[in-house]
Every structure is written in C-alpha cells, then in structure tokens.
Amino acid sequence: xxxxxxxxxxxxxxxxxxxxxxxxxxxxxxxxxxxxxxxxxxxxxxxxxxxxxxxxxxxxxxxxxxxxxxxxxxxxxxxxxxxxxxxxxxxx
Numbered sequence: 001x002x003x004x005x006x007x008x009x010x011x012x013x014x015x016x017x018x019x020x021x022x023x024x025x026x027x028x029x030x031x032x033x034x035x036x037x038x039x040x041x042x043x044x045x046x047x048x049x050x051x052x053x054x055x056x057x058x059x060x061x062x063x064x065x066x067x068x069x070x071x072x073x074x075x076x077x078x079x080x081x082x083x084x085x086x087x088x089x090x091x092x
Contacts, residue, residue, distance in 0.1 A: 002016060002017050002018070002048070003015070003016065003017055003052065004016070004017045013055060013058075014052050014053055014054055014055075014058070015054065015058045016048065016049070016052065016054070016058070016062050016065075018065075024068065024069045024072050024073075025072075025073065026038075026041035026042070026069060026070075026073050027040075027041065027073070028073045028074050029073060029074035029075045030074055042066070042070060042075070042079070042080070042083065043083065045066050045069070046066065046080070046083050046084060046087060047087070049062050049063065049066065049084075050084070050087055050088065063080065063084075066080055067080050
C-alpha cells in the first residue's frame with residue numbers, strides 16, 4: 001500500500017509511496033501528550049525505512065522527507081539520526 005516497486009533490468013527497486021493528499025502532520029512536539037505517543041509516528045516511519053530494502057538514493061531521500069516532517073512539527077531533526085542508529089544497533 002505504501003510502496004512503489006519497479007522492475008529494472010532483472011532487479012526490483014523499492015521506494016516509499018505517499019499519496020499526493022498526504023499531509024506532513026504528526027502530533028506536534030508542543031502537544032500535551034506523553035512522549036511515547038508523540039514519538040509513535042516517527043518510530044513508524046523509521047521502521048518502514050529500515051525494513052524496506054531501499055537503494056541508497058531512495059534511502060537518503062526518505063530520510064530527508066522524514067526529517068522535514070519532524071522539523072515541520074517542531075521536533076529537533078537530530079532525533080531521527082539517534083533513532084536510526086538505535087534501531088540499526090538493535091537489529092544486529
């Protein structure tokens with residue numbers, strides 16, 4: 001549902017798909033919600049990023065998209081790098 005799959009020269013290429021109507025709105029950092037609830041959308045986006053075998057170009061483009069969403073909702077973008085590091089470390 002949220003994936004683009006292309007078949008290029010006997011190889012599959014994956015990319016994250018977002019509908020044109022997709023808004024970049026998640027629970028804002030300033031919201032009076034618990035930290036775990038506010039972080040759930042970010043964790044979900046990062047889980048999808050790590051779980052799908054993206055090529056380096058699509059991977060970097062998706063990281064930039066996630067950081068933009070995070071920035072637009074008042075979060076510090078360094079949290080994305082920290083969570084990616086933690087998730088990759090846990091997979092080893």
